[in-house]
Amino acid sequence: MKRKISITLATCILIILPFLVGIPISKYSPYVEANSFKSYVFIWIIISIAFVSIVFVLSKHYSKSFGALVIGGLWLFLLISPIAGIIGLASAPDxxxxxxQHPEREHLRYIFLFIAALLFAAFSVLLIKRNALKIATLNCRILTLIFIIAFSEFIWEFSHHYLYPEALKEWINQGNKVAEFSKKYDNIAIINIGVLGRFIQFSLAILLSIRLYRLGQIKIWCPILITLFSLIGIISASVILLTQMNIPKGFEILFLFFIPGIPFLLFYWLGVALLTKFKKSEIKT
Structure with missing residues (x-):
């Protein structure tokens, strides 16, 4: 019984751990003029090394004891590093x-997201290669296509925004007005691609969580939490599609669920669920 309570408490802590890590380091955010960019990166690297070391140690045990899904959970757990890094920035994109004056700050944000996308890709490859979801060949191919589209949209979107400072500089050098750049660079087509990406990414999160729950690999809290946040994300994307980013007053919070970091938070929670699911026989009272 005590161990069961301990696992529950540990799960709750792990769910909010990216915030427990990211919020304290926000006082070193490079968006604060007095702070050093290099210091923030150094702090993040040290934290990331610590998490990678933990995962490395755990992987030796889990690889023999639990198999592909939990190893996949370890890949998703590592999402904590880029997520905490983004939270620690404590600022929306400037x-x-x-x-x-500081293009490196925006570059760092999207480097974090690139890392997150690669971790998501590693999980996806492992899942598909070992058919960990135990689905038919045709369904596996369809799922592979969904993974590829989701990953491709991530990479395309991050590349687009990573190059924002360079594109803005070129725009100004051509004698154009700064105020007109955002609408030109992030035009309707760009917005719609982002909307499509969120539809696919949030739907994939729901699909994976429900399937893994049915396989008995995660507990019920995970599909409930992921489905709730994913539905809000899908609603957010729908509103943005219909309004073309002109979200009605009072509903601005919906934009929070459209940012690319949210799907990674859901996949991180999926990783936590995979790592903290124990059979009754494994829990001694």
Whole structure:
């Protein structure tokens, strides 16, 4: 009984751990003018090395004891590093002219997201290669296609926004007005691609959580939590599609669920669920 309570408490802590890590390091955020960019990166690297070391040690045990799904959970657990890094920035992207003074800050944000996308890809490859979801060949091919589309949209979107400072600088050098750049660079087509990406990514999160629950690999809290956040994300994407980013007043919070970091948070929770699911026979009272 005591161990069961301990596992429950540990799960709750792991769910919010990215925030427990990211919020304290936010005081070193490079968006605060007095702070050093290099210091923030150094702190993040040290934290990331610590998490990678933990995963490395755990992987030796889990690889022999639990198999592919839990190893996949370890890949998803590592999402904590880029997520905490983004939380620690404690600022929305600076899309003003001031961005050109510190383009490295925006680059760092999207480097974190690139890392997250690669971890998601590693999990996806493991899942598909070992058919860990135990699905038919045709369904496996369809799922592979969904994974590829989701990953491709991530990479395309991150590349697009990573190059925002360079594109803004070129725009200004051509004698154009700064105020007109955002609408030109993030036009309707770009927005719609992002919307499509969120539809696929959130739907994939729901699909995976439900399937893994049916296989008995995760507990019920995970599909409930992921489905709830994913549905809000899908609603957010739908509103953005219909309004073309002109979200009605009072509903601005929906934009929070459209940012690319949210799907990674859901996949991180999926990793936590995979790592903390124990059979009754494994829990001694």
């Amino acid at each position: 899309l003003s002219l001031k961005m050109l």
